[in-house]
Amino acid sequence: MVKALKRYLNTFLLFELLKGLAVTGRHLFARKFTVQYPEERTPISPRFRGLHALRRYPNGEERCIACKLCEAVCPAAAITIESAMRADGTRRTTRYDIDLFKCIYCGFCEESCPVDSIVETNIFEFHFESRGEHVIHKEQLLAIGDKYEKQLAADRATDAKYR
Amino acid sequence: MIKFLLGVWNWFPGWSQIALIDLGKIVLILVPLLLSVAYLTYAERKIIGYMQVRLGPNRVGPKGWLQPIADAFKLLFKEIIVPTKASRFLFVFAPILAFAPALAAWAVIPFTDKLWLANIDAGLLYILALTSMGVYGVIIAGWASNSKYAFLGSLRSAAQIVAYEIAMGFALVGVLMAAGSLNLREIVLHQQGGVHQWYIWPLFPLFLVYLISGVAETNRAPFDVAEGESEIVAGFHVEYSGMAFAIFFLAEYANMILIAALCSVMFLGGWLSPFEMLPAKLLAVPVIGTVLGNGIHWLLLKISAVLFCFLWFRATFPRYRYDQIMRLGWKVFIPVTLVWIGVMGGAMFLTPWGFIFH
Numbered sequence: 001m002v003k004a005l006k007r008y009l010n011t012f013l014l015f016e017l018l019k020g021l022a023v024t025g026r027h028l029f030a031r032k033f034t035v036q037y038p039e040e041r042t043p044i045s046p047r048f049r050g051l052h053a054l055r056r057y058p059n060g061e062e063r064c065i066a067c068k069l070c071e072a073v074c075p076a077a078a079i080t081i082e083s084a085m086r087a088d089g090t091r092r093t094t095r096y097d098i099d100l101f102k103c104i105y106c107g108f109c110e111e112s113c114p115v116d117s118i119v120e121t122n123i124f125e126f127h128f129e130s131r132g133e134h135v136i137h138k139e140q141l142l143a144i145g146d147k148y149e150k151q152l153a154a155d156r157a158t159d160a161k162y163r
Numbered sequence: 164m165i166k167f168l169l170g171v172w173n174w175f176p177g178w179s180q181i182a183l184i185d186l187g188k189i190v191l192i193l194v195p196l197l198l199s200v201a202y203l204t205y206a207e208r209k210i211i212g213y214m215q216v217r218l219g220p221n222r223v224g225p226k227g228w229l230q231p232i233a234d235a236f237k238l239l240f241k242e243i244i245v246p247t248k249a250s251r252f253l254f255v256f257a258p259i260l261a262f263a264p265a266l267a268a269w270a271v272i273p274f275t276d277k278l279w280l281a282n283i284d285a286g287l288l289y290i291l292a293l294t295s296m297g298v299y300g301v302i303i304a305g306w307a308s309n310s311k312y313a314f315l316g317s318l319r320s321a322a323q324i325v326a327y328e329i330a331m332g333f334a335l336v337g338v339l340m341a342a343g344s345l346n347l348r349e350i351v352l353h354q355q356g357g358v359h360q361w362y363i364w365p366l367f368p369l370f371l372v373y374l375i376s377g378v379a380e381t382n383r384a385p386f387d388v389a390e391g392e393s394e395i396v397a398g399f400h401v402e403y404s405g406m407a408f409a410i411f412f413l414a415e416y417a418n419m420i421l422i423a424a425l426c427s428v429m430f431l432g433g434w435l436s437p438f439e440m441l442p443a444k445l446l447a448v449p450v451i452g453t454v455l456g457n458g459i460h461w462l463l464l465k466i467s468a469v470l471f472c473f474l475w476f477r478a479t480f481p482r483y484r485y486d487q488i489m490r491l492g493w494k495v496f497i498p499v500t501l502v503w504i505g506v507m508g509g510a511m512f513l514t515p516w517g518f519i520f521h
Contacts, residue, residue: 014371017480024214024479034218 046155048122049107052098053145054138055117055152062142063117066093070109070118078102079109096138100128121148122155188280192269200416201231207474214478241405246309249402253307258403258410261300264293265417272424273348275434275459286347287335290425294331294380297418298324301382301389301399304411308402316398319485320382320389326492327376327386333500334373337366338429340507341520351433357440361432365520368503370430372496374472377422379488381415383473385480386488393482419473420466427465434462 010016035042056062066083082095109118121144128134145152175183205220205227212219220227245254271286273279283289298320305317341362342350354361363370379386390398400411427433438446438455446452454460483491510516 020479021475024475027216028210028213030216032213032218033216036218 044122046122046158048124049105049110049120051100051121051123051126051144052103052109052136052141053119053121053148053152054096054141055119055145055149056142062092063115064093064096065115065117066091067114069112069114073108073112074103075106075108076102076104078104093138096141097135098141099135101134116156119145119152119156121152123148185280192280193266196266196269196417196420197413199420200413201235203416203420203470204234204412205231206470207477210471210474211478214475235409238405238409243405243407244402246402249309250307253303254402255407257300257304257307258407258414259300260303261297261414262410262417264296264300265414265421268293268421269424271347272428273351273433274462276348276352276457278459279348282346282348284344284346287339287345287350290347291332291335294418294421295324295328297380297414300411300414304403305399308399310402312395312397312401313399315395316389316401320399323379323382323386323388323488323492326489327379327496330372330492330496330500331376331380333497333504334366334369334376335429337369337500337504337507338362340504340511341366347428347433351428351435354432354435355439358432358437359440361430361435361437363430366430366503366507368499370426372500373430374426374469376492376496377426378473378476379492381418381422381473383415383419384477385483387482388485388488419470423466423469423473424462426469427462431465431469432461433465434459436461 054062054064066081068081068083071079071081078099080095080097080099081093083091084094086092105120107120110120113119118141123144172180208230209219209227220230223229223233243255245251268290270280271283271289273282301320302317305313305315305320308314338350339345342353344350344353350362382389388394388398390400392398395401400408403411434457436455436457439457441455446456507520511520
């Protein structure tokens, strides 16, 4: 009886609704979490998997030996490699294409690479302006690698002790 | 110059002078009203954003102040698509029917002791008649769209309005009994004497019923089953686009402001200051006296406070299920209002405590 009466009283005084309003009312004055993206950025992990790059050795020689492990492991079949013998007798790629529309940014190519050649940078803001640009070629990949080599080396060094 | 203007003015015949003055007053009411409708949408997005611990629109113009203008421009330039086999005339007519009553009802709202468009004795009846007109816009929109979702939305809205209109009417009967007048200005003047004289105290249950039915009447969350974007896409306005959609949008917000204004006039003392009981000497001080004294600023403040509650409810409560809405309307609100009207009537005519309700 008392319980039922209490329930009625609570219902008619809108007790629970007021509790709900108090919660949202408190949050009105809470500190806001929004990150104002182009001006502010969230920190990026050294393990971030973004746009791809091909790295070189410090002496300028490209690392990739055209073993095609990345092509084989790629779950989205985004990588296409053709290889040939270079004048000095080493095996090198003649074609290294990544279809960025197919790519799912899983990082398996990077994991599989025996010479740490193909890597994923922390660049996530890239776009294409005409049809066909989504397939990036060897020269572009190497250029990205050259441009961001410092960052790439630093990220790999930070992560090395956990691998 | 002034003489010349006066001469031009006097050149108009008397009847057209009255018409022109009224036209000017209408413009004076509607332009700020439409502007506040636009900025109410901005306030809503901002306040709900803050309650959800985010910032809300802040990119268009300084602090996002131009956002409503940008939205309006976007909608202006979009195509109005009329679905095949839709009833063309009604399809275009429905938004107008939803919007016009929300504006027309402002005719009888008293802004201050001397400022109003029409001071008619049946003001309350006029308000009731016009606020119930608004739902025809929703029903016709749903029917004319030739879409199942829209039709479901309009049916829900019709049932909801029927249920809540009655409770709302009874809540207003309480005000009518307390004030003894249907004239909105008289109703406000009966609440003179400071915050403790406002009708919100003796008529508190009716105030709550009126506020909640007002939320239901304007199809706002948590009573927005007519739209119910997660159930029936967007309800009655699924098929609307461009300016036709924008007018529904404006109608909803204009209705919100109207309900808030009526709430302020009937329960919160309209333009009356809550500090009327202060000594007359203090109220005669130049600036403080104007701020603390009666005036339109108190009405605007009260309207804003009620509107804030509307937005607060939307940020807080999940949508009612359809049957819960019906239960709340028929089995809770109507009995509560009837009982309180009975209590009031009994107190006023059978006991000496009738002064509580005056």
